[in-house]
Amino acid sequence: MGKTILIICDGLRNDTAAQQMGFMEHLVETRRGTRFTARTTLPTVSKTSYETLHTGLDAIDHGITGNFVTRPSSSPNLFKLASQYGLSTAASAYYWFFELYVGLTYDPTLNSEHDNLDTPIQRGIFYKADSMPDDEVFARGANLASVKQPDYLLIHVMGLDHASHMSGSDSAHYRNQAIHQDQLLAQFVPDWTEMGYTVILTSDHGHTTDKQHGGTGEEVRNVPLYIVPSDGNGLGETGETVSHLSVAPTICQIMKLPIPATMAAPVLKFSMTSAASGNSYSVGPNSVAPIGMFPDSFSGVAVPADGSVRSQCSLSDLGDLNTRSISTN
Ligand SMILES: [Zn+2]
Numbered sequence: 001m002g003k004t005i006l007i008i009c010d011g012l013r014n015d016t017a018a019q020q021m022g023f024m025e026h027l028v029e030t031r032r033g034t035r036f037t038a039r040t041t042l043p044t045v046s047k048t049s050y051e052t053l054h055t056g057l058d059a060i061d062h063g064i065t066g067n068f069v070t071r072p073s074s075s076p077n078l079f080k081l082a083s084q085y086g087l088s089t090a091a092s093a094y095y096w097f098f099e100l101y102v103g104l105t106y107d108p109t110l111n112s113e114h115d116n117l118d119t120p121i122q123r124g125i126f127y128k129a130d131s132m133p134d135d136e137v138f139a140r141g142a143n144l145a146s147v148k149q150p151d152y153l154l155i156h157v158m159g160l161d162h163a164s165h166m167s168g169s170d171s172a173h174y175r176n177q178a179i180h181q182d183q184l185l186a187q188f189v190p191d192w193t194e195m196g197y198t199v200i201l202t203s204d205h206g207h208t209t210d211k212q213h214g215g216t217g218e219e220v221r222n223v224p225l226y227i228v229p230s231d232g233n234g235l236g237e238t239g240e241t242v243s244h245l246s247v248a249p250t251i252c253q254i255m256k257l258p259i260p261a262t263m264a265a266p267v268l269k270f271s272m273t274s275a276a277s278g279n280s281y282s283v284g285p286n287s288v289a290p291i292g293m294f295p296d297s298f299s300g301v302a303v304p305a306d307g308s309v310r311s312q313c314s315l316s317d318l319g320d321l322n323t324r325s326i327s328t329n
Contacts, residue, residue, distance in 0.1 A: 003230075004254050005145065005153045005197045006078075006247075008053065009181055010046060010094075011161030011213065012203035013169055014038075017224035020178035023186035024201065024226050033234040034270040037241045038225035040205055044213050046161070047096050049204035049244070054078045054101070056248035056263035064100070072103035076260035078251055079120035082152045085257055090123040090148055092141035093156035098126045123148055127158075134159040134177075138184045145192060151255060153197075157181060164207035169219065174207070189228060198254050199228040202247065227270040234271055242268060 009017075014037050018025065027033035041052050041059060043066065051057070051064040054077040059065045062075045073080075079089050079101045091097055095106040101120045104111070106128070114124040125140040134157040141155035159177050167173035185201070192199050203223035205213045213220045225242065227250075228234060245265035252259045253267045253274070268274075 002255055003149075003151050003153075003195075003197045004251050005141075005155060005192055005199045006053070006251065007185075007199065007201040008050070008093075008154070008156045009160055009201060009203050010156065010158045011164050011205065011207045012178065012181075012223060013206035013219055014222040014224050015219075016160075016169065016175065016178050016206075017203075020175050021182040021185070021224075022179075023182045023189075024224075027189075027228055027234065028226065028237050031234050031236040032232045033226050033228040033236075035237045036225040036227075036268070038202055038223050038244050038247070039241055040203075040221050040223055040244050042216060042221075044205035044215060044220040046204050047100070050097060050156075051075070051077070051100060052244055053202070053204070053247050056245050056260075056265055058245070061262075070099065070105075073100045076262050077101065077120070078152060078248055081252065081257055081260070082255065083120050083122065087151035087255065087257070088123075088148070089121055089152045090144045090150035091121050091154040091156070092125045092137050092144060093127075093154050094132075094158060095126045095128045097121065097154065097156065098124060121154075123150065130158050130162045130165075132158055134181055134184060138188060142188050142191070145195065145197070149195075152251070160203075161207070165211050168209045168211045169207040170209045193228055193230050193232065196230050198230050199226075200247070200251065201226040201228075202244070227268070229271040229274065231271070231273070233273060235269075242266075 028035040040049055043059065045067050047067045047069065048059045048064050051062050051073055052059065055062045055075040057075055082089050098106045098111055098114065102114065106126065108128055112126050114121065114126065116122065123144060127137065137157045138155060141153060144150060145153055159181060160174065163174045163177040189199050202225045206220040206223055207213050208219055243265050246268050249259045249263040249265060250268045252263065
């Protein structure tokens with residue numbers, strides 16, 4: 001394990017994935033992959049959730065509290081962490097990711113194709129139209145994976161969110177778009193695991209029959225979380241509900257990156273060989289994972305028990321350290 005592709009299927013409900021995504025469920029049924037139900041944080045809106053997935057923080061802590069907040073990420077995040085530890089990053093994604101992690105106002109004339117090794121997203125192909133075909137976004141992601149071979153690659157498709165805003169989540173339009181995305185995944189995921197990638201798929205939020213999201217109902221808070229390890233040794237359907245806050249520290253663990261203290265939720269166990277600090281997560285008023293200190297700049301090294309943490313950066317590059325330790329039971 002090491003290299004990771006995170007796929008965010010924007011607006012994908014948990015029940016829709018279970019019923020319509022036959023290829024992804026095939027990976028679960030044959031235990032090539034692992035499936036959780038993921039509980040999103042609040043509010044269930046896109047930009048907030050993008051930042052939560054990349055920082056392991058709740059909205060009130062990372063500050064991207066809604067879609068109208070336009071400032072870049074100021075918290076320890078996967079792109080910045082990977083870059084600082086000498087890993088390569090790339091994205092085929094909506095332009096909000098450019099604004100969050102490159103840190104500039106998006107100008108399609110200048111930024112739709114991005115290549116700058118000095119920015120947290122080093123290479124990217126970005127789009128602005130919600131109607132952007134998923135086929136094109138996956139194809140561009142596949143191109144980045146094959147040609148640039150980044151250590152961390154984000155692929156973010158908007159087709160399901162767009163379908164439900166148009167037709168609602170109880171519609172043939174929405175369900176058929178889920179089937180279409182699943183067929184694209186069937187085309188690409190086997191190649192990516194063959195290339196050594198662990199593939200993680202989740203959504204930023206679900207969707208309602210009112211063609212919207214943002215509230216607290218089960219249909220918007222519950223989304224799928226599939227993890228397909230590169231060695232094909234998944235755990236199948238776990239039956240567990242886990243927090244979205246666990247995605248970022250789990251990706252750090254896969255990529256052998258230090259886990260910042262701000263990523264305090266449990267690392268998920270998703271294969272017979274993956275280390276984890278426990279998947280237990282109870283849904284309720286006391287279910288919010290404790291967060292660590294919230295440093296001005298993230299830094300530091302949490303050393304796994306096998307001592308395999310990345311060491312491309314010297315500690316002096318990172319300033320004051322504040323990271324967490326993890327167990328490997
Ligand atoms: Zn969204």
